[in-house]
Amino acid sequence: MVAPLHPRQRLLMGPGPSTVPARILQALSAPTLGHLDPQYIGYMDETCELMRQVFRTENKLTFPVSGTGMAGMETVLVNLLEPGDEAIVCINGVFGGRMKDNMQRCGATVHSVEVPWGETFTKDQLGEAIERHPKAKMIGIVHAETSTGAHQDLTGLGDMAHDAGMLLAVDAVTSLGGHEVAVDDWGIDAIYSGTQKCLSCPPGLSPVSFSPRALEAMEARETPVRSWYLDVSMLKNYYTGGGGRAYHHTAPINMVYALREALAIVVEEGLENRIARHAEMHQLLRAGLEKLGLSYIPQHSLYTLNCVSVPEGIDEAAIRGRLLNDYDLEIGGGLGVFAGKAWRIGLMGESAQRKHVLTLLAALEDCLP
Numbered sequence: 073m074v075a076p077l078h079p080r081q082r083l084l085m086g087p088g089p090s091t092v093p094a095r096i097l098q099a100l101s102a103p104t105l106g107h108l109d110p111q112y113i114g115y116m117d118e119t120c121e122l123m124r125q126v127f128r129t130e131n132k133l134t135f136p137v138s139g140t141g142m143a144g145m146e147t148v149l150v151n152l153l154e155p156g157d158e159a160i161v162c163i164n165g166v167f168g169g170r171m172k173d174n175m176q177r178c179g180a181t182v183h184s185v186e187v188p189w190g191e192t193f194t195k196d197q198l199g200e201a202i203e204r205h206p207k208a209k210m211i212g213i214v215h216a217e218t219s220t221g222a223h224q225d226l227t228g229l230g231d232m233a234h235d236a237g238m239l240l241a242v243d244a245v246t247s248l249g250g251h252e253v254a255v256d257d258w259g260i261d262a263i264y265s266g267t268q269k270c271l272s273c274p275p276g277l278s279p280v281s282f283s284p285r286a287l288e289a290m291e292a293r294e295t296p297v298r299s300w301y302l303d304v305s306m307l308k309n310y311y312t313g314g315g316g317r318a319y320h321h322t323a324p325i326n327m328v329y330a331l332r333e334a335l336a337i338v339v340e341e342g343l344e345n346r347i348a349r350h351a352e353m354h355q356l357l358r359a360g361l362e363k364l365g366l367s368y369i370p371q372h373s374l375y376t377l378n379c380v381s382v383p384e385g386i387d388e389a390a391i392r393g394r395l396l397n398d399y400d401l402e403i404g405g406g407l408g409v410f411a412g413k414a415w416r417i418g419l420m421g422e423s424a425q426r427k428h429v430l431t432l433l434a435a436l437e438d439c440l441p
């Protein structure tokens with residue numbers, strides 16, 4: 073006999089997933105409907121409408137990709153790029169690097185602009201990159217670089233890209249639901265996020281949105297999208313109802329219930345209140361960490377991901393192990409360049425609460441030599 077499932081109740085304060093509220097877990101356990109059942113289609117349409125509110129967009133083509141954040145990244149890039157295209161990618165951490173890898177796999181010629189890990193791009197650096205590569209079809213950038221905790225300012229970049237005839241593609245996996253993300257105001261043409269970060273939903277879906285300009289670019293493709301599963305030209309009929317709700321693949325019904333609940337929680341709290349809460353919890357955590365002698369790596373830190381240097385001579389993995397085993401508390405270690413050298417503390421959605429911040433600070437103080 074298989075032992076009963078008994079996952080421990082952990083406080084998830086790493087780079088994702090974040091702690092999931094009971095209300096969302098209950099939504100997951102609601103009866104499964106058929107993916108063409110009118111009642112389910114109603115729930116799905118509501119979910120897409122809530123996604124528009126949280127993305128702050130009117131984009132008709134806004135839907136949850138079946139898969140985690142990386143599937144969202146692939147959906148955006150594989151539908152907008154084809155062999156022969158050029159693209160610019162901004163790299164200051166792991167996820168910019170993954171964007172580049174995906175762009176190359178689409179057959180595009182990729183021009184990278186890089187700044188050191190932990191830093192962000194200035195308007196001038198972005199303007200220069202656009203000027204240097206005028207034939208690029210797209211510029212791709214990460215809003216919230218989870219590997220370093222750096223917060224990239226995106227204001228003005230949409231206009232710069234559009235003036236040069238380019239599309240702006242944005243990774244908002246660790247910002248949506250925790251930081252301001254204004255798709256229409258910022259002129260973003262394609263954006264993807266994930267459920268398990270600041271939306272505090274289990275992992276499994278990736279909210280994406282495409283502007284009318286991006287839709288035009290997809291319609292002007294000369295070659296079929298290289299991914300069958302993620303081909304928006306086929307998916308859009310099901311999600312937007314155009315041409316009937318034709319079957320493409322079976323939607324992850326119960327995950328859509330969970331996302332609908334997670335987005336409802338965001339809208340009930342109010343986007344502005346929610347962002348203010350993340351800012352406040354970041355300040356509380358930052359003051360406490362600095363009192364413990366820990367310093368932040370990025371100059372422009374995210375609220376949602378706090379990346380601090382591990383002091384000399386400390387076994388960072390051992391401390392994370394103690395936090396997990398003695399306190400049921402998860403934080404993240406460094407990634408890539410920062411492996412073994414940093415801790416990454418997430419303040420995402422449900423986890424961004426005063427009681428959790430104070431618990432973490434007390435536990436960390438107890439574990440530090």
Ligand SMILES: *Cc1c(COP(=O)(O)O)cnc(C)c1O
Nearest residue numbers: 140141142167216218245246266
């Ligand atoms: C987590 C993350 C992803 C990937 O999401 P998965 O859900 O792990 O596939 C992509 N980009 C950023 C910035 C992330 O933080």
